Amino acid sequence: MAEDTIFLDLRGLNCPLPVMKTRKHLKRMEKGDQLLVEATDPMSAIDIPHMCQEDGHVLIDVKMVGDVRQFKIEC
Template identity: 45%
Template sequence: MPDTDAVVYDLKGLKCPLPVLKTRKRMRTLTPGALIAIETTDPLAVIDVPHFCNEDGHTLEQTDAVTGGHRFLIRKKA
């Protein structure tokens, strides 16, 4: 992911629903419009993270498959 302004949050090794729960908690500390890149090995994250973004009003900017998991770039709602 080319965006270097994103906070990287390593959630590898955690199983559903922990990646989304921890992302939601972490995003509360970010300013509106901030970027966070979460890294996860949970195969269900490809379903859970887009759903979380839709439900909470955040923008899923990018999704990438990486070795052993996925990386998601999320912009916090304004």
């Protein structure tokens, strides 16, 4: 398991790119690794949690920081 959370900046990308890039990145990670995704696309609020549920990842936290939505995901 990684000691640090990996950061993925997807700000400015529109649907379906945030969920596609998140899924691609998670496939390269090991079980237990954590990924912090930042996205500005409003659909990411639906798409990323749904992708986590479909693919068996743990959505640890979702929060808004200004106009950026942050998703903390465990692989």
